[in-house]
Amino acid sequence: MTLSANPLAGLGPAVNAFENLSTFGWTSPHDLAFRARFGPPVEPGRVVAASRGLALVRTASGERLCTPSGRMRERLLADDLTLCAGDWIALRLDPGDTRGRMVDLLERGPSLTRQGPDGRPQCLAANLDVVFLVMGLDRDCNAARLERFLALAWGSGARPVVVLTKVDLNDRAEAFAADMRGVAPGVQVLEVCAPAGQGVARVGACLQGGLTGVLTGSSGAGKSTLLNALLGEDARPTGAVRASDGRGRHTTTRRELFPLPGGGCLIETPGVREVGLGAEGADLDTAFSEIAALAARCRFRDCAHGAEPGCAVREALDQGLLGGDRYGHYLQLRREVAFEAARGDERLWREREDKWRRISKAQKSLRKR
């Protein structure tokens, strides 16, 4: 055993990890929970980009390409999970190995999902504090979409922020912004013109303190332009990471999580367009807070605000206190949430069967090795 003047020496990589990863969102509660479960040489890291069987991971000592251990691969398969940008993982960097070895995926916080091609939810960005909805004031602005987004975002646990881009292309920008604020009570609505640098700093300020955000919005809304403006001059590392995944195939991984010079991280993934924060978790009561307040006065507790007698929502509608559009969107979203819930139940059954089939297959192939 050797003695060292450095009091932190020998405590392992997790000590440094806290300092070096705090700009990537690693907090002291993260660190405590991690150290209760793992000891050196296992350390935490954050997925910057992931593709099949390979992840670019930011560790306390820099970025490394990592592959999952056999056991982790098996667990991901069994739980039907694929790694995505923003995931926190446990890994070890063994001397002599060119690749880091991921040993576990840490539990996800608020995440952005989409319906995968097979109908299952697929995670696109994980551990989010802020979800930005980017809408162009040129043609892209849409109150119904904003309402849907807010309901899903509130339900996810991440904070929604609306970014209206291209203020320079609309001479009625102020009026549009006011409309959007009307459907987004309690939500920050920022107006930006990224090419001119206008409003960009206020977007960055939403992520101060090492928070993580994701950019969502339709194609052409101005997400990449905004990200570039936040990263500043030539700060954006282009050039994809190219590596074989061990079976001779080549995978190209584009960076998806960007640390910002002003602090915090922003995720931009090609897969993200509209928001899918999991309709099961939609929070209509926060997104439509005025309707929720009215509903408390309906005669029936389970009032659907349709033809029920003593419905305070219909009453407000009839008196012109509640807009017809707003009421219509609310009912539409309620129907969607109910539909998603029903479909989720059905899917759960199918998934359970599938899962066991896949686990037994994976076990067989492991035994063969």
Ligand SMILES: Nc1nc2c(ncn2[C@@H]2O[C@H](COP(=O)(O)OP(=O)(O)O)[C@@H](O)[C@H]2O)c(=O)[nH]1
């Ligand atoms: N005039 C103007 N054009 C913008 C603004 N933001 C983005 N654009 C342009 O809109 C187009 C689409 O932007 P892009 O960032 O690629 O959108 P993305 O698909 O959401 O990533 C590009 O031609 C940008 O130059 C803006 O604030 N003002």
Ligand SMILES: [Mg+2]
């Ligand atoms: Mg883009």
Ligand SMILES: [Zn+2]
């Ligand atoms: Zn009612």
